[in-house]
Amino acid sequence: MANLCPPLSAGEDTFELHSLQLELEAVEKQIQELLVRQTELRERRAALESSRVSIQRDTNTLTTSTPCASPPRSRAPWTRSSQVSFTPAPGHHGPWVQQQRKTRARPRPRTSPPPPPPVFEISTRNRFAPLRETERDAVIVGDSIVRYVRATLAKGKVHTHCFPGARVLDVSAQIPAILKDGESVGAIVLHAGVNDTKLRQTEVLKRDFSSLIETVRSMSPATRIIVSGPLPMYRRGHERLFRADGLHPSRVGAELLSDNISRTLRSI
Numbered sequence: 001m002a003n004l005c006p007p008l009s010a011g012e013d014t015f016e017l018h019s020l021q022l023e024l025e026a027v028e029k030q031i032q033e034l035l036v037r038q039t040e041l042r043e044r045r046a047a048l049e050s051s052r053v054s055i056q057r058d059t060n061t062l063t064t065s066t067p068c069a070s071p072p073r074s075r076a077p078w079t080r081s082s083q084v085s086f087t088p089a090p091g092h093h094g095p096w097v098q099q100q101r102k103t104r105a106r107p108r109p110r111t112s113p114p115p116p117p118p119v120f121e122i123s124t125r126n127r128f129a130p131l132r133e134t135e136r137d138a139v140i141v142g143d144s145i146v147r148y149v150r151a152t153l154a155k156g157k158v159h160t161h162c163f164p165g166a167r168v169l170d171v172s173a174q175i176p177a178i179l180k181d182g183e184s185v186g187a188i189v190l191h192a193g194v195n196d197t198k199l200r201q202t203e204v205l206k207r208d209f210s211s212l213i214e215t216v217r218s219m220s221p222a223t224r225i226i227v228s229g230p231l232p233m234y235r236r237g238h239e240r241l242f243r244a245d246g247l248h249p250s251r252v253g254a255e256l257l258s259d260n261i262s263r264t265l266r267s268i
Helices: 010-063 168-178 202-219 251-267
Strands: 078-080 085-088 096-099 102-104 137-142 158-162 185-191 224-228
Touching: 010 251, 137 168, 168 202, 185 202, 185 251, 202 224, 224 251
Parallel strands: 137 158, 137 185, 185 224
Antiparallel strands: 078 102, 085 096
């Protein structure tokens, strides 16, 4: 997700180049992980296709009709009929001649019951169920302090949303657009308040932070909430951590803040 911050002045090209280099290294690492995952999925697909062909071959073998050898029919013995008729001999008048008819008993046809259909035990377990159990992403939302924050996770991505000049309630108003319905966010880092401290209204700032946290909970109850900042004020001996204005972190300060947020996300 692209950052929503305006570009800085041309004098910070070196800092921007370093940030782009860090982001490029992270993208290359993700590409390597995706290539390894692609190889694993291809090997898994080949194994499943081979298993499916084997099952189909076994099914065809079992369902092919095999001619059954019927038992030989036994020739029924010739038997004398129980009916006897007497007819006069043709051509002359004489005594009666007994004429017998020979009949053959017809055997009853025998039908064998059809063989039972083959029974196959098919596993209904979804072998790809572990693929859905992926790591959830994290989100960083804040003012201009998080402009160059690039936190990382062991698995998953960290998206940074920067709103320069935003106060706590301004960040709260952006939460519904960030935590959209149906999107699963594992953790959200809230870094705001530096623009509220100028007003020196401590109780109001506490109330605004409570409202911000409740907004996140109402949008995504399962999301872990981490409050970061405001940063400590500029002091002597820490010049390398701040830019010339003494408010925004320098390149070194942004890297230090990124490392702190990354360690916190990985520990939860």
